[in-house]
Amino acid sequence: MSRQPTLRDVAEKAGVAVSTASRALTRPGRISAHTTERVRAAADALGYTPSASARALSSGRTTTVALVVPDVTNPFYFGLVRGTGARLREGGYVQVLVDTEESAEAEARALVGLRGTVDGAVLAASRLTDARLAELAADLPIVAVNRTSPSLAAPSVLIDTPSGLVQALEHLASLGHRRVAYASGPRTSWSDRRRQAALHPAAERLGLDVTVLGPYAPVRTAGPAAADAAVQAGVTAVVAFNDLLAFGILERLDARGVDVPAQLSVVGCDDVFGADLVRPALTTVASPMERAGRLAADLLISRLEGTGPSTGFGTEPAVLPTHLVIRASTGPAPA
Amino acid sequence: MSRQPTLRDVAEKAGVAVSTASRALTRPGRISAHTTERVRAAADALGYTPSASARALSSGRTTTVALVVPDVTNPFYFGLVRGTGARLREGGYVQVLVDTEESAEAEARALVGLRGTVDGAVLAASRLTDARLAELAADLPIVAVNRTSPSLAAPSVLIDTPSGLVQALEHLASLGHRRVAYASGPRTSWSDRRRQAALHPAAERLGLDVTVLGPYAPVRTAGPAAADAAVQAGVTAVVAFNDLLAFGILERLDARGVDVPAQLSVVGCDDVFGADLVRPALTTVASPMERAGRLAADLLISRLEGTGPSTGFGTEPAVLPTHLVIRASTGPAPA
DNA sequence: GTGAAAGCGCTAACAG
DNA sequence: CTGTTAGCGCTTTCAC
Numbered sequence: 001m002s003r004q005p006t007l008r009d010v011a012e013k014a015g016v017a018v019s020t021a022s023r024a025l026t027r028p029g030r031i032s033a034h035t036t037e038r039v040r041a042a043a044d045a046l047g048y049t050p051s052a053s054a055r056a057l058s059s060g061r062t063t064t065v066a067l068v069v070p071d072v073t074n075p076f077y078f079g080l081v082r083g084t085g086a087r088l089r090e091g092g093y094v095q096v097l098v099d100t101e102e103s104a105e106a107e108a109r110a111l112v113g114l115r116g117t118v119d120g121a122v123l124a125a126s127r128l129t130d131a132r133l134a135e136l137a138a139d140l141p142i143v144a145v146n147r148t149s150p151s152l153a154a155p156s157v158l159i160d161t162p163s164g165l166v167q168a169l170e171h172l173a174s175l176g177h178r179r180v181a182y183a184s185g186p187r188t189s190w191s192d193r194r195r196q197a198a199l200h201p202a203a204e205r206l207g208l209d210v211t212v213l214g215p216y217a218p219v220r221t222a223g224p225a226a227a228d229a230a231v232q233a234g235v236t237a238v239v240a241f242n243d244l245l246a247f248g249i250l251e252r253l254d255a256r257g258v259d260v261p262a263q264l265s266v267v268g269c270d271d272v273f274g275a276d277l278v279r280p281a282l283t284t285v286a287s288p289m290e291r292a293g294r295l296a297a298d299l300l301i302s303r304l305e306g307t308g309p310s311t312g313f314g315t316e317p318a319v320l321p322t323h324l325v326i327r328a329s330t331g332p333a334p335a
Numbered sequence: 336m337s338r339q340p341t342l343r344d345v346a347e348k349a350g351v352a353v354s355t356a357s358r359a360l361t362r363p364g365r366i367s368a369h370t371t372e373r374v375r376a377a378a379d380a381l382g383y384t385p386s387a388s389a390r391a392l393s394s395g396r397t398t399t400v401a402l403v404v405p406d407v408t409n410p411f412y413f414g415l416v417r418g419t420g421a422r423l424r425e426g427g428y429v430q431v432l433v434d435t436e437e438s439a440e441a442e443a444r445a446l447v448g449l450r451g452t453v454d455g456a457v458l459a460a461s462r463l464t465d466a467r468l469a470e471l472a473a474d475l476p477i478v479a480v481n482r483t484s485p486s487l488a489a490p491s492v493l494i495d496t497p498s499g500l501v502q503a504l505e506h507l508a509s510l511g512h513r514r515v516a517y518a519s520g521p522r523t524s525w526s527d528r529r530r531q532a533a534l535h536p537a538a539e540r541l542g543l544d545v546t547v548l549g550p551y552a553p554v555r556t557a558g559p560a561a562a563d564a565a566v567q568a569g570v571t572a573v574v575a576f577n578d579l580l581a582f583g584i585l586e587r588l589d590a591r592g593v594d595v596p597a598q599l600s601v602v603g604c605d606d607v608f609g610a611d612l613v614r615p616a617l618t619t620v621a622s623p624m625e626r627a628g629r630l631a632a633d634l635l636i637s638r639l640e641g642t643g644p645s646t647g648f649g650t651e652p653a654v655l656p657t658h659l660v661i662r663a664s665t666g667p668a669p670a
Numbered sequence: 671g672t673g674a675a676a677g678c679g680c681t682a683a684c685a686g
Numbered sequence: 687c688t689g690t691t692a693g694c695g696c697t698t699t700c701a702c
Contacts, residue, residue, distance in 0.1 A: 004450075004474065006694095006695055006696085007695065007696060007697095008695075008696095016672075016673085017672065017673045017674070018673090018674095018695090018696080018697095019673065019674075019696095019697080019698075020671085020672055020673070022696065022697060023671095023672085023697090023698095026697085031671065031672080032671060032672090035671080035672080049447050049474070050695085050696075051392070051450070051695055051696070052388075052448065052449070052450065052451035052452045053387075053389075053391035053392040053397070053451045053696095054388075054392050054451070054694070054696040054697090055695080055696055055697075056388035056678095056696090057386070057388040057389050057679065057680090057694090057695080057696070058677080058678050058695075058696045058697045058698080059678085059696075059697055059698090060678080060697095062388070062452075064452070066431075072407060072413075072416055072432060073413040073416060073417065073608075075408075075410075075608070078407075078408040081408060081434065082408065085434060085436075094433075094445065094448055095433075095434070096401075096432065096433065097407060097432035097433070097434070098429075098431065098432070099416065099420060099430070099432070101420075110429065112384050113387065113399075113429055114387070115339075115384055115386070116386040116387035116388045116389070116679090117387045117397075117399070117452065139339070139384070247612060273608070274608065274612055277582060277609050277612055277613050278612050278613070278614070279613070341678095341679055341680085342679065342680060342681095343679075343680095351688075351689085352689045352690075353679090353680080353689090354680095354682080354688075354689065354691090355687085355688055355689070357680065357681060357682090358681090358688085361681085365687070365688095366687070367687060367688090370687080385679085385680075386678085386679050386680070388678085388679080388680095389678070389679035389680040389681090389694090390679080390680055391680090392678090392680070392681090392695065392696090393679075393681045393682080393694050394681055394682085394694085395681095395694075
């Protein structure tokens with residue numbers, strides 16, 4: 001190939017002005033059918049494909065949006081990826097996924113770098129400080145998922161995991177458990193704080209004695225420590241910050257010969273891939289991630305296209321309900 | 336904010352020409368320390384961030400590359416994502432992930448849409464036809480992973496799963512198995528054909544009787560059918576096209592009360608997340624996906640920067656070895 | 671309905 | 687070392 005054909009080449013070949021060619025290709029209404037046809041023909045005779053950056057530079061729009069996640073390989077985000085992807089595709093946008101590897105700095109860098117490359121972004125579990133987030137949101141339309149803050153000038157959607165945890169507590173209480181442990185997540189985790197805040201009042205109401213263990217990293221390898229701590233604490237049930245942690249707990253318990261659920265019940269959070277693969281299958285709080293993704297993309301699109309509920313700014317976060325999925329890892333409290 | 340500051344604003348504020356500002360910001364060598372400092376100061380006083388599309392348009396470089404996968408939520412690709420991501424970051428590139436949802440058309444569309452947005456792309460398990468692939472590769476530097484073709488004018492890296500399968504066969508033979516089944520993948524899968532081709536000669540050499548079952552979709556829900564077929568075939572071991580399928584087989588076997596590995600041994604492929612989570616833990620062929628990712632990114636970068644082994648074109652595919660991970664799902668053949 | 675021309679923000683020669 | 691000057695390929699007024 002000598003050189004990618006440009007719109008100019010197309011126009012020349014069709015015998016029209018570049019502006020006409022541009023219109024014919026992008027706004028098929030205002031040009032005569034005949035001309036449009038000629039241009040179209042010339043375009044694919046030449047194998048013409050528009051330059052994204054040129055188009056972006058002159059129009060200010062890229063029709064692509066970013067989904068920024070802390071870790072693409074965390075199964076928790078799978079549903080989100082699918083949900084935003086589906087809605088975005090319907091809206092004619094291309095989705096690009098950016099992995100920040102749990103780093104606030106990488107997240108900020110990506111967001112800055114993306115300016116001009118994407119029309120907007122959906123931020124999942126953003127690690128940014130409120131201030132930095134607000135600052136970046138001023139430059140790029142943003143929708144946050146599982147993250148919000150008073151100062152945040154962007155729509156957000158929240159997964160109501162705290163209420164799911166309360167359901168888990170009720171479930172355990174109904175099985176006769178009295179002493180349960182909560183294997184907490186990272187101290188810096190906003191989600192963990194929300195969960196703990198919901199846990200204590202519910203425990204009180206249900207007459208449950210809740211011991212907080214941890215904090216633990218939300219990964220499988222942190223499970224053994226949590227399992228040992230739970231056994232030590234003498235509880236009959238343990239609720240984990242997330243499924244990954246619960247997987248590790250299950251493994252350790254198995255290795256120590258502690259029978260689940262006969263001696264100890266285990267509850268996870270998120271219902272990720274694998275939760276029904278482990279033995280015993282994990283009772284867990286399921287989040288409607290795909291719905292969350294669709295909703296987030298929806299909010300972003302209406303913001304981008306000026307449609308929808310005014311600006312969406314200052315709106316209360318959309319809160320999505322979760323539900324408890326009861327599997328084999330929970331059972332009656334030991335006598 | 337009224338308007339994003341441009342390089343021009345920075346230059347004005349610093350009292351220099353835009354070109355000087357440009358150089359000060361991007362090539363800190365050729366400008367006096369003093370001027371560079373002034374420009375830098377002006378830039379962040381204004382909160383200047385360069386426009387990606389303008390830069391791309393005029394320089395022809397975007398410093399971002401795409402990783403195109405059939406399904407981002409398939410754990411098989413996790414290592415790849417990490418590998419390319421790491422190498423790309425080291426090289427100063429931004430990685431964007433594109434999910435084609437197993438559709439050749441979406442893949443082609445993405446690739447065309449990406450032209451001008453990315454400098455190149457790593458294609459994992461491309462679904463495109465040879466012709467279409469060659470055509471697109473002419474427009475955009477591409478490196479293929481687990482896909483190659485005679486006509487392909489792009490470097491490629493292959494995972495040598497076939498040899499891993501042969502190791503699995505040897506393992507089974509050494510355990511006394513004589514009759515084994517292969518639960519095959521999609522008929523259109525290039526990988527499956529390669530695997531079958533390796534399977535038969537090895538089986539012959541080892542004196543194994545191999546029955547091919549399927550084809551099955553490479554998903555967990557296809558497992559039960561495969562499990563039933565294996566039982567019906569009267570084999571003592573079954574090797575699955577991939578781990579997902581093996582998971583489904585394990586589940587079904589458990590449900591039917593068939594003891595693994597006492598009555599039937601099961602081997603998977605890929606060693607994905609979850610393989611050591613299931614019970615019994617799955618014996619499987621592990622692929623060095625992270626290495627593959629690094630290598631692919633490496634090849635792409637040297638192609639982009641004109642470094643490395645000439646063009647890399649016409650090069651033989653790089654082949655990466657796999658190894659068998661023996662866990663609890665395989666054992667001695669039943670007497 | 672169609673053409674001419676003016677940039678979008680930046681980089682890259684080419685002069686000094 | 688720094689300023690001037692062209693564009694990169696496209697969209698978009700503004701005329702005709």
